[in-house]
Amino acid sequence: MTVKTIITEPNKMLRQISKTVDRVGKQEQNIMNDMMDTMYEANGIGLAAIQIGVPKRIIVIDISKEEGKKNPMYFVNPVIKNKDSLKATYEEGCLSVPDQFAEIDRPRKCEVEYLDYNGDKQLLKADGLFATCIQHEMDHLEGILFIDYLSKLKRSMIIKKLSKLKSNTAIL
Numbered sequence: 001m002t003v004k005t006i007i008t009e010p011n012k013m014l015r016q017i018s019k020t021v022d023r024v025g026k027q028e029q030n031i032m033n034d035m036m037d038t039m040y041e042a043n044g045i046g047l048a049a050i051q052i053g054v055p056k057r058i059i060v061i062d063i064s065k066e067e068g069k070k071n072p073m074y075f076v077n078p079v080i081k082n083k084d085s086l087k088a089t090y091e092e093g094c095l096s097v098p099d100q101f102a103e104i105d106r107p108r109k110c111e112v113e114y115l116d117y118n119g120d121k122q123l124l125k126a127d128g129l130f131a132t133c134i135q136h137e138m139d140h141l142e143g144i145l146f147i148d149y150l151s152k153l154k155r156s157m158i159i160k161k162l163s164k165l166k167s168n169t170a171i172l
């Protein structure tokens with residue numbers, strides 16, 4: 001298990017559409033382990049494989065708040081089956097869009113079909129923060145970031161800020 005580098009915006013890779021996983025095997029489980037380690041290390045509650053440079057339809061989530069009570073969840077090829085017409089608003093951030101936050105509206109409930117860590121098919125109902133988190137991570141699989149829901153002006157300001165930050169940073 002390895003903590004990987006998280007790719008940050010602007011980066012073309014984050015705009016890629018991730019590929020369906022044919023089969024959940026050892027290799028995919030290793031990716032999931034690395035993703036979970038990377039997410040915990042960065043204090044995130046969700047991560048998509050593309051954020052560590054792997055264009056596969058895999059996301060990991062742990063929204064448990066209490067220290068020492070982990071609840072890691074793994075989703076392979078997630079598909080939203082149903083979503084609520086009512087919206088919920090959360091202030092979102094993203095490990096690939098460092099230090100930027102914005103209020104985003106999303107369906108407040110959703111039903112997701114996916115393969116779990118062992119490759120078994122699961123159907124899960126999510127609401128609240130969990131529903132928002134799943135939808136945010138699933139957007140990554142389509143190359144969408146939460147800042148894409150903002151006005152063009154707001155989004156370009158954020159991207160400019162991040163580019164500047166990048167050019168001033170030497171990661172050694």
Ligand code: ZN
Pocket residue numbers: 093094095096136137140
């Ligand atoms: Zn994100």
